[in-house]
Amino acid sequence: MTAKQFTLDNVLPDYPTFDEGIRRAPDRGFCLTPAQTRVALQNALRYIPTELHAQLAPEFLEELKTRGKIYGYRFRPQGNLKAGPIDSYKGKCLEGKAMQVMIHNNLAHEVALYPYELVTYGETGQVCQNWMQYRLLIKYLEELTQDQTLVVESGHPLGLFASNPRAPRVILTNSMMIGIYDNIKDWEVAAQMGVANYGQMTAGGWMYIGPQGVVHGTFNTILNAGRQQLHIPAGANLGGYLFVSSGLGGMSGAQPKAAKIAGAASITAEVDSSRIQTRHEQGWVDVVAETPAEAVRLAQEAQKKKEALSVAYHGNIVDLLHYCLKENVHIDLLSDQTSCHVAYEGGYCPVQLTFEERTRLLAEDREQFNRLVDEGLRIHFQAVKDLVARGTYFFDYGNAFMKACFDAGVQEISRNGVDDKDGFIWPSYVEDIMGPELFDYGYGPFRWVCLSHKHEDLLKTDKAAMECIDPNRREQDRDNYNWIRDAEKNQMVVGTEARILYQDAEGRLKIALKFNDMVRKGEIGPVMLGRDHHDVSGTDSPFRETANIKDGSNVMADMAVQCFAGNCARGMSLVALHNGGGVGIGKAINGGFGMVLDGSERVDEILKDAMTWDVMGGVARRSWARNKNAMSTAQEFNQTHAQGYHITIPYLVDDALLDEVLK
Ligand SMILES: NC(=O)c1ccc[n+]([C@@H]2O[C@H](COP(=O)([O-])OP(=O)(O)OC[C@H]3O[C@@H](n4cnc5c(N)ncnc54)[C@H](O)[C@@H]3O)[C@@H](O)[C@H]2O)c1
DSSP states (O other), X not given: OOOOOOOOOSSOOOOXXXXXXXXXXXXXXXXXXXXXXXXXXXXHHTTSOGGGHHHHHHHHHHHHHHXXXXXXXXXXXXXXXXXXXXXXXXXXXXXXXXXHHHHHHHHOTTTOSBGGGTEEETTXXXXXXXXXXXXXXXXXXXXXXXTEEEEEXXXXXXXXXXXXXXXXXXXXXXXOOOGGGOSHHHHHHHHHTTOOOOOTTTTTTTOOOOTHHHHHHHHHHHHHHHXXXXXXXXXXXXTTOEEEEEOOSTTTTHHHHHHHHTTOEXXXXXXXXXXXXXXXXXXXXXXXXXXXXXXXXXXXXXXXXXXXXXXXXXXXXXXXXXXXXXXXXXXXXXXXOSOGGGGGGTTSOOTXXXXXXXXHHHHHOHHHHHHHHHHHHHHHHHHHHHHHHTXXXXXXXXXXXXXXXXXXXXXXXXXXXXXXXXXXXXXXXXXXXXXXXXXXXXXXXXXXXXTTOXXXXXXHHHHHHHHTOOTTSOHHHHHHHHHHHHTTTTTOOOSSSEEEEEEOHHHHHHHHHHHHHHHHTTSSOOEEEEEOSXXXXXXXXXXXXXXXXXXXXXXXXXXXXXXXXXXXXXXXXXXXXXXXXXXXXXXXXXXXXXXXXXXXXXHHHHHHHHHHHHHHHHHHHXXXXXXXXXXXXXXXXXXXXXXXXXXXXXXXXXXXXXXXXTO
């Protein structure tokens, strides 16, 4: 028997046309030496049958020099690659077809930030590096069986390897760099050479579900910020208060929607008019203002009537903040969601440049661009500082804004005045809000995709999930219950039929088993379960997910790696581990999973082991770091799960004793 070949066809596809109006990734410059350029071409051409090399070598060189990367545009299938029903995909196992649905959902025009460059969100977060990899991935997924595992390294499908039905069907990693090269400069060289993919979190983990994924987390954060800082009583909303932020991109675009659901008046600044248009057409932005004065007037009118209103300001966030300072406009809650994790790659538009100037300078003069980014961030910092002095509550919303200010030379933003090891002077939302209120209890961004593509399946799963939640157990459960009750009304689906719902370990498992039972009984089609990597256990990131870890282990990535390894061992369908994520290369290790519910008992068994591990591994680490709520959650877990589990609980030392010893 001859072995099956997994190669691209030796017929050259026509060069594709690019639809007008679809955003394109900016050229970030070309930085390779002649020797590296040669290797980059060898690397890209190894996907291509030899007889096509003469034609493709110059084409790939042109892409590298003009776009800073070889995307292999010629191999992109024409049109909008949106996800279809699972039955419309070819495959030898359900998981192989399900992964194709997920990949397509990450690349659909209405979902992806730069669909032609395989960028799903976060400026540079890609499904894989190039269209040759995409084609090969699809071929492999069509052939994958339940006795094989597909290994994917930075978007490259390394091959199919024999395993068993209880093993993962896909194990993927992105940009796991060796320590001394784990920095943005070396990463850029590796990416241009075609060996590193920036997976962000769910982009390279194929689990993105559009901005809905982050709406729930943003809603939780804004509402809890209001409860903590503005003393909003439980059950009340943010009517009458003003929330200001920036960014209407892939994830940041969730802010106006979340603020509106929380009842606030909000202004979101955005420099790129096309992104404003997307959110406006989608109904997530109510009105668009071209000047700060107009934006503030509209928001204040809504505040007076205690009405929720989302205003987009077309311009730079710093101009808006300067206006508020000059006109004494009180901002209750302030944040930022520009892509500061890739500030120098175009993620942050400095106030001295228009959006168009930023795009031109990025391609033509990176050094000057970098200088302006640094200066712009310093101006931005000063504006936030002045507003905080007037009573505004500012929080870093996980885009590495404070780290970027520090790197731009703002020494005073560092808590210890020297480095970033002790964090920054203002809270990250995880330090004050999401860490203690959610992650330490195990609550995180659980999600699912109805692979049948049927809206009625989503409605059935919403109802079933709601029935699994006891709203009277904790305030968080009440919030989650209300969230899922109103999910359909809030019209959050962009792309395929998916839902986000924050849940703790117990809730996630209950819902997962319930859904698998519904699949078994034929009440719904198969379901893909997953979560954002931005979760209790999946991510070690001192500037974000683990910002409230204070025992010194915030510099360690053991938890994220253990979470990944544990999910592999327990047989999740897809398991992912990445470097970078929302805060940038070298600043985080993050991982996630996908689990295909096919109604089988095999899946029930995997869920029981893996879902509990996926959450409780992180709660255990947070408890060991002496986080109060995590300690009580771990202690309770030890009582309720004595069969098979035990978490090590720390002893707490008396401060007075240490004061005495350290005198
Ligand atoms: N905390 C979280 O849960 C969370 C979740 C998702 C994303 N993030 C982080 O938030 C950031 C944004 O993510 P995204 O997916 O929306 O990225 P994105 O690149 O799609 O969007 C960022 C937007 O900011 C705009 N922008 C840049 N500079 C600006 C400025 N000075 N003024 C006004 N607008 C400006 C850009 O034009 C862009 O549209 C990333 O750093 C990401 O990692 C955090």
